[in-house]
Amino acid sequence: MVRLITHNLLACHVKGCTSNNFPLEFKDVQVVLRESEFNPDFLRGFIPKLEWPALVGAARELGDTSLPDQLPEMLDDDFLKALHHVLLEIHVEEGIMICPNCKHNYPVSNGIPNMLLAEHEIG
């Protein structure tokens, strides 16, 4: 499943592609929304691990503008619910993730990202 929680961890790993290789850009995506259980403790624990600007940018690419540019200091329920939706309920089912640096395409098919590289692309 490509949700934004996963996307926030994925960088291009083509041989020699070591800078500006994150976050991957979405193209031609089909998105499905699926409700999932709201778990504020999980979110609070996970926030320090997020690359915030990358998450906000990716959410906006997918048409969700609910997150602020800066991570707020007060983590109230309204904010956590918006974050929960962005991280865990938006599923990219089909599409391509493109490296901003080397433009390598990582296809997403039936919700499964294919991060495999050809033999000559492996570092």
Add this chain to the structure above:
Amino acid sequence: MAPAATDAPESYEETHVHDVYDAIASHFSSTRYKPWPIIAAFLANLQDGWVGLDSGTGNGKYLPLPLDRPGRQWTIGLDRSRNLLEIARTCWRSGRAARSRVGRRSRPRLATRSFRVIMCARTGLRNLNSYDPPSSDTRKTKTRSPALVGRRLSRTRTRADICVGDAPGRAFKAKHPHELERDGQDVFVPWVLAEDSTQVFNRYYHMFDDGELAALVSVAAEELGLVIGPAAAEGSLKGVEIVQGGWERSNHFVELRRWQT
């Protein structure tokens, strides 16, 4: 039968590892539904909020664990087999899990720093060791392996549980009397499809010897400049402790904990 060992390693692996798992995915999955107790205990002992990486997730049976605390840990399942991942996706959709398709030597970098990652690479090392045809120089085979362990151990707060297949001559051998032995530890294990017994797939398998896994971990740790042993009392050192290891139910396993002072 096995092709000549002079085949390119990539195509050899494609034929005898990747293609086999894709072909037998459904049947293979149906025989592997029960979590292995050592892995289940490892996951149960981790606190809420940890992020897991299950490298070689297969049908994803570990992804929803621990079952008594649903949604409190988040595990990403990686596998080379598309068909196994499709099964993982269907079976565990309710779990807080993600799956991606990766190769043994083409794993995605995890971009976020300050990450606490746990790992249960149940098949990673075996697959890694299967890279070279059995009759080729075994030293070459072994020097490839630490790369995988090394990358997984590179994060400070990582805890890892690695499990690999057994050496021949124990329970495994008894279960598979028809294995085609080649180079001691490198064997073919026939897989007969339940729905069509005329179809037999020879699955390449590297069987680990006693101490082999721990030796690979040591080599990987040395390459990363890590001290091997319990956390040092003082000084600015980085290390990895082998918390436990052993053999159970045809698998070797080792549990690791990274530390930094």
